[in-house]
Amino acid sequence: MDHNDQIDPELIEQIEQLRKTPPRDPQTASVQRAIFLAEARTAAKSVPPSPIQRLKEWIAANTTFRIPEKQKGVSMLSTVLTLFVVLSLAFGGGTVAAAQASMPDDALYQMKVWSEDVRISISNDQESQLQLALTFAARRMAEIQTMLQAGEIPPQAVMARLQEQLQQALHLAVNMPEEQSQAALQQVQTQLQIHNQTMAQLQQTQNDDPALLKVREQTQAMLQEQLQLCQDGAEDPQWLREQLRIREQDQIQQQLQDELQEQNQNQSQSQNGNLNQNQNQNQNQSGDLNQNQNQNQNQNQNQNQNQNQNQNGTPDPAPTAAPTADPGNGTGTGPGDGTCPNCPSGDCTCDGTGPTDSNGNENGNGGKP
Amino acid sequence: MDLPSDDELLAQARRFDLASITAIYDRYNNGLYYYAVRLLGDTALAEDCVAETFSRLLKTFRNGGGPKENLKGYLYRSVHNWVTDHYRRKPTLELDLYSELPDPDDDPCQQTEQNITRQNIRTALEKLTPDQRHVITLRFVEGWDIAEIAESIRKPIGAVKSLQHRALSSLQRFLLEAEKV
Numbered sequence: 001m002d003h004n005d006q007i008d009p010e011l012i013e014q015i016e017q018l019r020k021t022p023p024r025d026p027q028t029a030s031v032q033r034a035i036f037l038a039e040a041r042t043a044a045k046s047v048p049p050s051p052i053q054r055l056k057e058w059i060a061a062n063t064t065f066r067i068p069e070k071q072k073g074v075s076m077l078s079t080v081l082t083l084f085v086v087l088s089l090a091f092g093g094g095t096v097a098a099a100q101a102s103m104p105d106d107a108l109y110q111m112k113v114w115s116e117d118v119r120i121s122i123s124n125d126q127e128s129q130l131q132l133a134l135t136f137a138a139r140r141m142a143e144i145q146t147m148l149q150a151g152e153i154p155p156q157a158v159m160a161r162l163q164e165q166l167q168q169a170l171h172l173a174v175n176m177p178e179e180q181s182q183a184a185l186q187q188v189q190t191q192l193q194i195h196n197q198t199m200a201q202l203q204q205t206q207n208d209d210p211a212l213l214k215v216r217e218q219t220q221a222m223l224q225e226q227l228q229l230c231q232d233g234a235e236d237p238q239w240l241r242e243q244l245r246i247r248e249q250d251q252i253q254q255q256l257q258d259e260l261q262e263q264n265q266n267q268s269q270s271q272n273g274n275l276n277q278n279q280n281q282n283q284n285q286s287g288d289l290n291q292n293q294n295q296n297q298n299q300n301q302n303q304n305q306n307q308n309q310n311q312n313g314t315p316d317p318a319p320t321a322a323p324t325a326d327p328g329n330g331t332g333t334g335p336g337d338g339t340c341p342n343c344p345s346g347d348c349t350c351d352g353t354g355p356t357d358s359n360g361n362e363n364g365n366g367g368k369p
Numbered sequence: 370m371d372l373p374s375d376d377e378l379l380a381q382a383r384r385f386d387l388a389s390i391t392a393i394y395d396r397y398n399n400g401l402y403y404y405a406v407r408l409l410g411d412t413a414l415a416e417d418c419v420a421e422t423f424s425r426l427l428k429t430f431r432n433g434g435g436p437k438e439n440l441k442g443y444l445y446r447s448v449h450n451w452v453t454d455h456y457r458r459k460p461t462l463e464l465d466l467y468s469e470l471p472d473p474d475d476d477p478c479q480q481t482e483q484n485i486t487r488q489n490i491r492t493a494l495e496k497l498t499p500d501q502r503h504v505i506t507l508r509f510v511e512g513w514d515i516a517e518i519a520e521s522i523r524k525p526i527g528a529v530k531s532l533q534h535r536a537l538s539s540l541q542r543f544l545l546e547a548e549k550v
Contacts, residue, residue, distance in 0.1 A: 011541050015509040017487050018407040024399065028416055033394065036423050040390050043431050238458050242417060245424065 035249055042252045104143055104158050113161070130172040130184055134191055137165040141195050144219060148202060153215055159222075166192070166226045167244065174233055174240045185234045192227040199223060375440040383430055383437075390430075393440065394423055401448050407510050408452045410491055418455075422447045442521030445507065453499045493543035501536035504529055 100115070102108040116136045123129050140162035147154045166188075173184035199220045233240025373381075373392065381389035398419055405415035422444060429435040436443035494502050503522060507513040513521070519529045 007537060008541060011537060011544070012509055014486060014490055014544070015505065015540070017483060018490055018506075018510045020483070020487075021403050021406045022412065024402055025412070029399070029402070032416060032420055033398070035420065036394055036398075036427075037387075037391060039424060040387055040427055043427050044385050044387050044390075236458075238455070242421075245421065249424075 035253065038253050038256050039249060042256065103146065104155050105152075126172050126176055127180070127184075130169055130176075130187075133165050133169040133172060134188065137162060137169060138191065138195075140165060141198065144215075145198060145202060148212055148216060151209075151212065153211055159215075159219065162219075163222055163226070166223075167247070170226065170230060170233065170240065171244050174237050174244070181237060182234060185230055185237075189227065189230045189234065192223060192230055196220065196223045196227060376438060379436065379438070379440050383435055385430055390427070393426075397441065397444050398423065401444055404445060404506070404511060405448050405452065408449070408491070408494070408506060409455065410488060414455070418448055418451045421451060439520055442517075445511070446503070446521060449499070449503045449506070453502070456495050489544060489547050490540075493540050493547065496543050497536050497539055500524075501532050501539065504532045505536045505540065508533060 100112055102112050116132070116139075120129055120132050120136075123132060140158060143158060144154045144162065169188050169191075170185075173188050174181060176184050199216060202216060229240060229243060233243070373389075375393075375396075378389045378393050378396075382393055401422060402415050402419045405418040406412055409415055409418070425447065426435065426444070494505065497505065500522065504518055507518050507521065508515070515526055515529050515533075519526045522529070524532070
């Protein structure tokens with residue numbers, strides 16, 4: 001039976017109205033491209049060349065939870081596990097047990113943190129992972145609270161770990177099956193409220209040095225932010241997933257920017273060294289003074305240019321331009337120019353982006369049957 | 370110089386070759402974006418959809434998976450699945466008459482009428498099954514031929530034609546019902 005015989009042209013015309021779309025904002029497209037490329041570069045760094053190794057990592061990655069800051073640690077999972085086993089054998093289970101009561105400034109604290117990582121890693125179901133993440137976040141809160149009460153400033157790593165574990169709990173809760181997700185988010189929310197209340201009470205009872213006050217305020221602000229995320233996420237889980245994904249991308253970008261800044265700083269420092277050397281040489285040399293001065297000026301200019309680039313914080317040394325009018329870019333035209341090479345009459349309503357063939361070239365016939 | 374084929378790019382991208390991954394992005398991101406806009410009627414959501422589609426593709430490559438052929442079909446299917454999930458989460462689309470004004474010189478009345486028609490079509494499409502919606506949008510909005518769609522959704526050509534036939538009948542019914550309301 002030829003189904004095309006029964007197609008109502010009026011209906012097709014109505015459906016085809018969907019083709020008319022506003023042009024894409026080139027700036028947004030450019031930003032999205034830059035984010036994607038940054039993500040790809042970061043992911044490429046950690047891709048092992050061997051497919052077998054990749055398979056092993058895939059298995060590891062799918063039996064453990066990954067969060068942005070932990071991504072580097074995923075490839076170290078086996079190392080951590082091995083160390084844990086070796087240390088457990090060397091010192092006996094008692095050491096690990098003793099480490100559980102340690103504080104951030106104790107020697108055994110790292111053991112405590114490792115044991116937590118391992119417990120989450122070897123836990124297979126999301127529910128157990130969530131409970132562990134919440135338990136460990138509660139431990140971090142207790143540590144921070146104890147240190148603040150003792151007038152000590154908790155290490156930044158502990159604060160970061162608390163945030164990480166709370167975010168991990170949120171991630172696990174929102175990605176559970178729909179029927180469990182709401183209850184899990186509620187549980188995270190309750191715990192966050194308790195933490196928030198504890199921190200507020202601590203602020204009321206203590207009135208001491210500004211450094212401690214600052215830490216308390218930072219912690220409370222972070223808790224409130226997580227609480228807000230959780231509350232909004234309970235109403236719109238997809239939004240929360242998106243927020244967590246954006247945070248992950250931001251963290252990747254931040255890492256890249258930090259690396260670039262570090263590289264630029266190193267380059268600037270080496271150029272400074274050369275500059276000083278030349279200055280010394282100029283002082284010593286009696287000949288061709290003007291020429292050396294010119295060279296120094298050029299170097300200064302280069303140095304300034306580098307500094308300007310650093311201040312601009314450009315994440316990519318090669319500027320990421322908006323997709324161009326490359327016939328292979330899937331549009332056939334540049335974004336948003338609204339012209340269609342297949343509609344010479346100029347009255348076509350397509351945006352030049354529509355029907356494409358397998359090579360990304362635009363198909364002007366509109367695919368009418 | 371001939372541009373590399375999708376299969377060539379895919380083979381390289383699966384080995385995490387950055388140039389090939391970039392080429393795939395440049396080749397398809399605009400097409401996918403406009404496909405998402407047409408389905409969703411919301412440019413911001415469409416940007417999110419495309420970003421997530423490519424992000425998932427990267428993760429799939431990173432985990433040693435991903436498509437081995439028919440990259441285009443895979444990407445459009447990913448976008449369609451994202452949109453389907455979105456429909457499930459928010460069954461009623463908000464009618465935003467001003468989000469789609471393409472040209473300030475056009476007649477506002479006509480524009481509004483076109484926007485309402487488009488929104489009605491989207492609402493009717495939303496009521497189709499995911500496969501039916503995928504076939505209709507690829508066929509009549511993106512302009513693919515039946516064979517391409519069959520390859521993309523991995524169904525025989527006859528099955529695609531049947532899906533299209535049933536989808537068009539349902540669409541017509543839904544639109545008539547909407548007119549009565």
